[in-house]
Amino acid sequence: MKVLVVDDETDVKILFEQKFRKEIKSGELEFAFAFSGEEALRFMKVNEHEAVLILSDINMPGMSGLELLKHIKEKYEKPPPVVMMITAYGDDENYNEAMKLGADDFLTKPVDFINLKEKLKSKSV
Amino acid sequence: MKKISWSLLMMLLVLMKVNGQDHKSDSLKSVLIKSSSDSVKVATLLKLGFYYQRTLQKNDTAFLIYQSALAIARKKGFLKQEIVCLGQLALVHSKYLSEDTAHLLLAEALNKSRQNHFADQEIAGLGIYISTESGFFNKDSFFTYFDRMLSISRENKLDSLAFMGRFAQSATDMGNYPKALQVLFVILHANEEKKDSEAIENTLYMIAHTYVQTNDIKRAIEYFYKAKNYGDTYPFINIFIHDDLANAYLLQGQNDSASHYAYLSYKLAVKFYGSEDKVYGGVLNDLGMIYDQLGKDSLAIDYLRRSYVYFTTVETQYQNYCITTIGLARYFNKKGMADSCLKYAKLSLGTALDKGFLPTISEASGLITAYYQKNHNTDSAYHYQQIGFEAYKTLYNDESSRQIQNMALAEQQREDDIALAKKISDDQFAAKLRLYGLMTLGIVATLIGIIVYRNNRRKQKSYDLLKKQKQEIDLQKSKLESSIKELQTTQSQLIQSEKMASLGELTAGIAHEIQNPLNFVNNFSEVSTELVDEMNEEISKGNLEDAKEIANDLKQNLEKINHHGKRAGEIVKGMLQHSRKSEGQKEPTDINALCDEYLRxxxxxxxxxxxxxxxxxxxxFDESLTKINVVPQDIGRVLLNLFNNAFYAVNEKKKLSANSYQPIASVTTKKSDNHVIITVSDNGNGIPEKIQDKIFQPFFTTKPTGSGTGLGLSLSYDIVKAHGGEIKVESKVGGGTELIIQLPA
Structure with a gap:
């Protein structure tokens, strides 16, 4: 299963690669990274339907995670990828907005990687 | 007012008594031509001189005649005639030429009279002495001369009536009316016994005049009428009787009668002097004053002007000159002609000060003071006010004693004036004199006391006022100082609150910015622990290649942990610096990093x-930028302000725009010669040109109330200026805004 991680913090890439090194090694999970909403959209356009799960930060300069979510849920109908939102601001407003736009899950920073691993594994089954 | 006309009159009286009948000048001239005897010549010259001086009022001719008479008398040793000549010349001098010369001439005449026991001549000389103006104003010498006159006349059994007349006049001048009246009634009765109609008329006139001075106008008018009955015979006196009658009616409030007698007085004067241009200035003066009081302004100014011409070109009479000029000043003041008023008031004051005419000094300086006050010339106004005040003080004193003496007069007048006067012996007279002297002394002492007290009180008052004013000024000063202090405190509080406000704006950002690196620190350290376990596993398996790979990752992670830890530390440091009250130090600063940090x-x-x-x-960012010396937190605050404004601007535009609007905020750095240029731009709504120059002013804000302090850009401006840099704005409505900071590299 290919997972697209969208975050403006570039160190996220190293972190994910280390956290999921066993899964990556076994081929269980495959990761791609985009450092802005715009970049994520470009990636999806080029690699259509490759990523089935998108992990996106909400607070990013330029296109925010919510805008990206809205874009994805509106444009990719069959089948729309699973989108999980991650944010530092785990308030109701962000949560409700994300759910309204069709987010499949909502995670708050700091990310609980054990929990995330389980969620990803359950999705990939 | 009447001193001069009266003194003229008195002179006439004195001279007539001493020198007997007058003659026509033609017959005298023929005697002069025919006579071969020098003594006859001198006697005739003297008679001719009297005639010119007294009857024709031609003093210049009389002067020449007396001088030639004196020359002959001296040459031939005619001692008595020499003395008479000296006396007459002194008289002319005192009135029309030099008073000093007059005194010298008289002193010579008196010495010669005394040395040679010429009683008649000495008396005549003393009489002249008393009638000169200087004698007038010198009380002591007056009484000395008068005593001497009386004793000589008694010793020589001479008629002392004429001297008594002089005495009465002087007593009036000095404000001693009761004494004046006593003496005048004695004279009147003596003259009535002698059936000397001219002397009677004179005395009646003087009595009337004295009553005017005591404000007993009713009696004054009564005596003026008695005198007037003799008027047709003696036209010269008659002029003044009518003149004074007019004045008395005026004081009585009977204006029509006053007007009538003034008119008659002038007609008599014209008849006596021969034509309108020759009328004596004293008459013109009196009439001018009367018409002024009657409110007949055009007549008043006409007479006053003619009087002024008379006393400046024909004859010098100080008192009349002062009365005329002050009359003119008063007239112009009434008419609102301030400059003319000032001119005549100054002329009047000059002479009045010189001669000590107190009422004129007081009035003239009052008019001048008013003029300068109106023209805001405070120094001059004060100067003249002081002059006036000094005169007033003295005059007030004199006036008071006069009033008190008037009370004595009223008491005395209950008795029969004439009967009382007849009974008064010399001893009683002297006793009374002493009594009056003592009374006056007491009154004067009291008045001086009052004046001194009043002065002190006035001084105390002005001192109190000054003190009060100073206290008020001090109070205002301290109020102002505390206001300034308060303002300074408020200003520093405002700056601090602006700092804290922007810190508040930052807090959320800071929390986020700290949260992110902290997450990385935590995550990388966690994953590193896992990696160490894995590495140990690989080592025990003997997979050294894999173990080495993990070791490289571990190293990278530690670097990441260090990096994010530092990142969080920088943020906390920045926050502390930002809120710090004390001024920061300049230090080499990476502008690119600073921009990035504050932008985030x-x-x-x-x-x-x-x-x-x-x-x-x-x-x-211009990567070639080297570190420059700035106070990082201060420049950071500037950048924060500019970024906040840029974000605010794009956000405002976005709220009102279609979805197609892409808000953009950007920052660029650039090295240019000796400067670093930081440009913060946005694609917001832009700033209208008319408020562009206001955005750096304190408290100027376009944000809704409560949203902005209006100090952000103002403080930014101050900070950039303090760094020796410049900040400017370039903006176009609808086209966004650029703020350009230029800092010295």
């Missing part, structure tokens, strides 16, 4: 407060 802080701060906010951030 601003962005996340806004994001934290407004979930809907978003903007594209573009950065374009």
């Amino acid at each position: 802080l601003a962005y996340h701060g806004l994001r934290a407060r407004d979930k809907n906010f978003n903007a594209n951030i573009k950065t374009e």
Whole structure:
């Protein structure tokens, strides 16, 4: 299963690669990274339907995670990828907005990687 | 007012008594031509001189005649005639030429009379002495001369009536009316016994005049009428009787009668002097004053002007000159002609000061003071006010004694004036004199006391006023000082609150910015622990290649942990610096890093407060930039302000725009010669040109009330200026805004 991680913090890439090194090694999970909403959209356009799960930060300069979510849920109908939102601001407003736009899950920073691993594994089954 | 006309009159009286009948000048001239005897010549010259002086009022001719008479008398040793000549010349001098010369001439005449026991001549000389103006104003010498006159006349059994007349006049001049009246009634009765109609008329006139001085106008008018009955015979006196009658009616409030007698007085004067141009100035003066009082302004000014001409070109009479000029000043003052008023008031004051005419000094300086006050010339106004005040003080004193003496007069007048006067012996007279002297002394002492007391009180008052004013000024000063202090405190408080306000704006951003690196620190350290376990596993398996790979990752992770830890530390440091009150130190600063740091802080701060906010951030950093010396937190505050404004601007535009609007905030740095240029731009609504020059002013804000302090850009401006840099704005409505900071490299 290919997972697209969208975050403006570039160190996220190293972190994910280390956290999921066993899964990556076994081929269980495959990761791609985009450092802005715009970049994520470009990636999806080029690699259509490759990523089935998108992990996106909400607070990013330029296109925010919510805008990206809205874009994805509106444009990719069959089948729309699973989108999980991650944010530092785990308030109701962000949560409700994300759910309204069709987010499949909502995670708050700091990310609980054990929990995330389980969620990803359950999705990939 | 009547002193001069009266003194003229008295002279006439004195001279007539001493020198007997007058003659026509023609017959005298023929005697003069025919006579071969020098003594006859001198006697005739003297008679001719009297005639010119007294009857024709031609003093210049009389002067020449007396001088030739004196020359002959001296040459031939005619001692008596020499003395008479000296006396007459002194008289002319005192009135029309030099008073000093007059005194010298008289002193010579008196010495010669005394040495040679010429009683007649000495008396005549003393009489002249008393009638000169200087004698007038010198009380002591007056009484000395008068005593001497009386004793000589008694010793020589001479008629002392004429001297008594002089005495009465002087007593009036000195304000001693009861004494004057006593003496005048004695004279009147003596003259009535002698059936000397001219002397009677004179005495009646003088009595009337004295009553005017005592404000007993009713009696004054009564005596003027008695005198007037003799008027047709003696036209010269008659002029003044009518003149004074007019004045008396005026004082009585009977204006029509006053007007009538003034008119008659002038007609008599014209008849006596022969033509209108020759009328004596004293008459013109009196009439001018009367018409002024009657409110007949055009007549008043006409007479006053003619009187002025008379006393400046024909004859010098100080008192009349002063009365005329002050009359003119008063007239112009009434007419609102301030400059003319000032001119005549000054002329009047000059002479009045010289001669000591107190009422004129008081009035003239009052008019001058008013003029300068109106023209805001405070120094001059004060100067003349002082002059006036000094005169007033003295005059007040004199007036008071006069009033008190008037009370004595009223008491005395209950008795029969004439009967009383007849009974008064010399001893009683002297006793009374002493009594009056003592009374006056007491009164004067009291008045001086009052004046001194009043002066002290006035001084105390002005001192108190000054003190009060000073206290008020001090109070205002301290109020002002505390206001300034308060303002300074408020200003520093405002600056601090602006700092704290922007810190508040930052807090959310800071939390986010610290949260992120902390997450990385935590995550990388966690994953590193896992990696160490894995590495140990690989080592025990003997897979050294894999173990080495993990070791490289571990090293990278530790670097990441260190990096993010430092990142969080920098943020905390920046926050502390930002809120610090004391001024920071300049230090070499990486402007690119500073811009990046504060841009993030601003962005996340806004994001934290407004979930809907978003903007594209573009950065374009000149990598060739070296560190420059700035106070980082101060420049950081400037950048924070500019970023906040840029984000605010794009956000405002976004709220009102279609979805197609892409908000962009950007920062670029550039090296240019000796400067570093930082440009913060946005694609917001732009700033209208008319408020562009206001944005750096304190408290100027376009944000809604409560949203901005209006100090951000003002403080930014001050900070950039303090760094020797410049900040300017370039903006176009609808086209966004650029703020350009130029700092010395």
